[in-house]
Amino acid sequence: MPDFAKIQEQRRSIYNLGKNVQQNPDELFSIIKGAVRETPSAFNSQSVQAVVLTGQAHEKLWEIALTELKKVAASEEAFTATKTKVNHSFAAGFGTVLYFTDTNIVEGLKKQAPAYADNFDDWAEEAIGISLYAVWLTLSNLGLGASLQHYNPLIDQAVKETFNLPDSWVLRGQMPFGSIEAPAQDKTYQDDMVRFMHFN
Numbered sequence: 001m002p003d004f005a006k007i008q009e010q011r012r013s014i015y016n017l018g019k020n021v022q023q024n025p026d027e028l029f030s031i032i033k034g035a036v037r038e039t040p041s042a043f044n045s046q047s048v049q050a051v052v053l054t055g056q057a058h059e060k061l062w063e064i065a066l067t068e069l070k071k072v073a074a075s076e077e078a079f080t081a082t083k084t085k086v087n088h089s090f091a092a093g094f095g096t097v098l099y100f101t102d103t104n105i106v107e108g109l110k111k112q113a114p115a116y117a118d119n120f121d122d123w124a125e126e127a128i129g130i131s132l133y134a135v136w137l138t139l140s141n142l143g144l145g146a147s148l149q150h151y152n153p154l155i156d157q158a159v160k161e162t163f164n165l166p167d168s169w170v171l172r173g174q175m176p177f178g179s180i181e182a183p184a185q186d187k188t189y190q191d192d193m194v195r196f197m198h199f200n
């Protein structure tokens with residue numbers, strides 16, 4: 001059983017992804033489903049919906065992102081740089097996990113428990129964070145790399161139409177994943193003295 005702290009340390013944002021993955025798409029779908037299914041959520045509301053894109057669906061997502069990014073690009077040069085990043089860092093991967101919040105569930109909770117109504121939007125975001133971290137760790141533990149991207153809301157409409165998703169689902173993040181073709185760069189840490197306290 002690998003040490004959990006080691007699994008945490010091993011997980012990084014990986015921007016050089018490839019398609020050299022041992023698992024097949026169905027296996028990965030099953031593993032990702034398992035990771036999200038076991039996450040906690042406020043009132044066990046399970047407001048996080050995950051869509052796993054592999055193969056042509058994954059390629060299509062990043063085509064959508066490029067189409068939408070082109071519409072808002074400041075210049076031709078800026079778009080060329082963006083295109084290189086999207087193709088190299090995200091489309092080059094094996095798949096992408098899309099994370100959504102089902103707003104029907106969140107709005108239902110507000111009505112069901114009005115005393116907590118002001119909290120439910122925050123709690124839905126926390127559930128997104130917990131779910132994506134669970135998947136990120138799970139992928140990392142399989143030796144796969146991933147990063148977290150936010151091309152929402154720019155791509156929301158096209159994504160919803162292309163994959164025929166419910167209107168109540170709001171896109172909160174995109175996680176391209178795949179083989180690790182280059183390691184993450186070093187990262188810096190805040191001083192523990194500044195960040196943590198312990199009273200006993």
Ligand SMILES: Cc1cc2nc3c(=O)[nH]c(=O)nc-3n(C[C@H](O)[C@H](O)[C@H](O)COP(=O)(O)O)c2cc1C
Nearest residue numbers: 011012013014015129147148149150151184185187
């Ligand atoms: C809520 C959240 C939003 C993030 N958004 C992005 C993003 O839009 N694009 C990106 O490349 N990385 C994004 N990241 C990744 C962080 O930049 C990264 O986790 C951080 O720099 C630490 O690096 P590490 O993931 O390698 O540990 C996000 C991370 C979190 C938790």
